[in-house]
Amino acid sequence: MKLGVASAVLATTARSIAQSPATSAIHSLPALPYAASDLAPHIDVETMNIHHGKHHAAYIAKLNEALATQSDLAKLSLDALQGQIHSINDPATQAALRNNGGGHWNHSFFWSIMTPAKDAGKPSEKLAAAINEAFGSIEKFQAAFAEAAMKRFGSGWAWLIIQNGKLKITSTPNQDNPLMKGIVSDAELGKPLLGLDVWEHAYYLHYQNRRADYITAWWNVVNWNAVNALLST
Ligand code: MN
Numbered sequence: 001m002k003l004g005v006a007s008a009v010l011a012t013t014a015r016s017i018a019q020s021p022a023t024s025a026i027h028s029l030p031a032l033p034y035a036a037s038d039l040a041p042h043i044d045v046e047t048m049n050i051h052h053g054k055h056h057a058a059y060i061a062k063l064n065e066a067l068a069t070q071s072d073l074a075k076l077s078l079d080a081l082q083g084q085i086h087s088i089n090d091p092a093t094q095a096a097l098r099n100n101g102g103g104h105w106n107h108s109f110f111w112s113i114m115t116p117a118k119d120a121g122k123p124s125e126k127l128a129a130a131i132n133e134a135f136g137s138i139e140k141f142q143a144a145f146a147e148a149a150m151k152r153f154g155s156g157w158a159w160l161i162i163q164n165g166k167l168k169i170t171s172t173p174n175q176d177n178p179l180m181k182g183i184v185s186d187a188e189l190g191k192p193l194l195g196l197d198v199w200e201h202a203y204y205l206h207y208q209n210r211r212a213d214y215i216t217a218w219w220n221v222v223n224w225n226a227v228n229a230l231l232s233t
Contacts, residue, residue: 026064026074029057030108038116042217044206052111055201059103059175066096073097078105079179086182098183102175106157109177110197113230115223124228134167145169145194146215155199161190162231193230194222 036048067074088094135141149158156173170188203214
């Protein structure tokens with residue numbers, strides 16, 4: 001909120017909005033779990049600030065706007081919401097929830113599976129074994145994941161998911177994700193362990209058109225401890 005000539009009035013309005021369940025924000029921007037500059041040089045501070053403070057914040061604002069007329073969906077957790085978006089009949093509302101509910105989930109997840117390079121850790125024995133079983137080796141897994149990220153035409157995400165107890169690499173367009181039952185194909189549904197944002201807004205300031213360089217650098221800031229924990233829960 002801007003502070004200006006009517007700041008006293010605005011402050012009063014803000015208090016009354018905060019006290020009213022019907023109009024308070026349903027979802028809010030999570031703080032980054034590290035400083036925006038902490039992922040440099042792999043992801044630069046300007047990209048992080050715009051990506052988190054502008055792009056992610058905009059998804060949340062538009063999600064809350066869409067949920068204002070959806071009292072049942074507004075009660076759901078962000079996780080649970082993903083699986084219910086398909087049930088919305090109105091195409092415009094469904095699109096708003098798909099793009100912005102997905103955008104909020106995907107970015108919240110993305111921040112959580114990254115960390116400063118010095119804290120990156122490594123795959124646990126359990127994760128390494130699962131990766132070896134599914135892909136042959138860590139190197140082969142990383143190559144296959146990078147290929148999925150490179151092949152995503154336009155905007156979207158590459159994912160490592162658990163599906164029926166096995167690891168699988170998938171990719172979704174735009175802000176779709178592996179939790180969106182009834183929207184993405186059943187073959188792409190699962191529990192995400194890793195997700196890589198390959199929208200140009202995620203890398204263009206620093207890498208311009210060099211998506212491959214962004215993907216290579218990104219491995220340095222993968223939070224393996226977080227991924228290990230996701231595998232075990
Ligand atoms: Mn993004």
